[in-house]
Amino acid sequence: MNDITTDDTPESGAPTRCGFVAIVGRPNVGKSTLMNRILGQKISITSRRPQTTRHQVMGVKTEADTQTIYVDTPGIHIMQKDRNRAINAFMNQAATQALRDIDCVVFIVDRTKWTSEDDVVLEKLSHVQAPVIVAVNKVDWIEDRSKLMAWLAELEKRRNFAAIVPISARHGTNVEALEAEVAKHLPQNVHFFPEDQVTDRSQRFLAAELVREKVMRQLGDELPYQMTVEVEQFRDEGHIIHIHALMLVERDGQKKILIGEGGDRIKKIGQEARLEMERAFDCKVMLKLWVKVKRGWSDDARALKSLGYDLD
Ligand SMILES: Nc1nc2c(ncn2[C@@H]2O[C@H](COP(=O)(O)OP(=O)(O)O)[C@@H](O)[C@H]2O)c(=O)[nH]1
Ligand SMILES: [Mg+2]
Incomplete structure (x- = not known):
């Protein structure tokens, strides 16, 4: 998807931008909630239960010359023996596939809670060339700000992240700042979707x-x-x-x-x-x-x- 280069200069003279952004993270960190928040409507379902999202859903946001195509994925999870069904394998595969051919990754973590499933995601990301932005989500639930600051410093050591942005997907806090970070990594490209299309799904x-x-x-x-x-x-x-x-x-x-x-x-x-x-x-x-x-x-x-x- 990166290598589509055509005449991407509209008549106004300003080049248009368009790129793919994968939203990844273990189950239940708020990936679908973030996607819906950014798009201003529900296109990906959410619940308190892990593994609510089964399919890959694209959300398209077009603002002026920039089109951002977000890819919400099923959470990358550790497969358990008793639940080793075809459906689970399908979900992990869908999440891994979304990491191909993307321009930027938003890696969501849940406040200061880091689990072995976050390690699995980080490991998967080690094969990804695209810049990775960490979104530390659900900060509306954090009481101790100093603990958060210490955690952000700790996160910085785990990889050379393009940015670390604390957000609340549910309340919209700092989500625009996150979008601005994402926008820095979108390549010059023609828009792949019509301006009024919000998702690839019917x-x-x-x-x-x-x-x-x-x-x-x-x-x-x-x-x-x-x-x-x-x-x-x-x-x-x-x-x-x-x-x-x-x-x-x-x-x-x-x-x-x-x-x-x-x-x-x-x-x-x-x-x-x-x-x-x-x-x-x-x-x-x-x-x-x-x-x-x-x-x-x-x-x-x-x-x-x-x-x-x-x-x-
Ligand atoms: N308090 C709080 N809850 C959130 C936030 N973002 C998501 N949630 C909740 O976390 C749960 C999982 O969200 P979901 O988007 O389905 O997670 P996903 O599995 O990563 O797609 C849902 O109950 C959401 O309402 C947030 O910013 N703050
Ligand atoms: Mg989801």
Whole structure:
């Protein structure tokens, strides 16, 4: 992506800039929250649970002559034996792929908490030539400022980082300063996306993700990890969009939980997802949800591919 060189000088005479920025970090540090904050809308789902993001999602921000293409990735995580499913391998691979052909990396860490999973990410970054900016996120939760200052000095020793910026992705604190650091590393290039395009993903994809987000947020334990969503119908009639979405689970018991007593749970998931969709698509949405048991979907590479978990 770096080597696209064409006539990138518009008629105004000023050269345009365009580049790819990978947002990396272990699960749950706030990668998707940062992406949404920068873009001013939700294009990548978030939750308190690790491994909410399964797909690589691009967010495009165009301001005047500069287009920044952010790539939100599933968190790079250590694979556990008992959870060694095809879906986990897929997520790690998606995160690693995002590190190819990029102009800049934003490496997010969670305040002063450094874990062995951060070491794994840093190790992966040792093969990356592009400048790496560290964003120390969730500073709104830090009480002891002096501890933070000491930590920033400590971080500096771990690699030759292009910059270290404390931020709060949730509240937007210092995010503009981070964007300014990123902008320094964008090459002269033509813009790859039209000015008004915000993501490479379709509304159909976002609809499925928003249903999955509500399940992640409402249901505990293993269930969210053993569930995926397939949008079977997406019919845009201008003033209203009709969406039929199928939730696939691994076991009968999970289906029962998703439906809930008297259909309570599925109703609540549907209501919340619909409201978010109406906000995202800026029109009325009719949402129908179903649950179906499809054993082995998360274990089977071929099933994953048919459900849209495909790297190519
Ligand atoms: N307090 C606080 N929480 C945050 C901040 N950024 C993200 N979070 C929360 O951290 C959790 C994980 O965020 P998410 O963006 O899904 O993390 P990801 O797995 O790295 O994409 C969510 O509950 C977010 O609301 C922040 O700046 N401050
Ligand atoms: Mg995420």
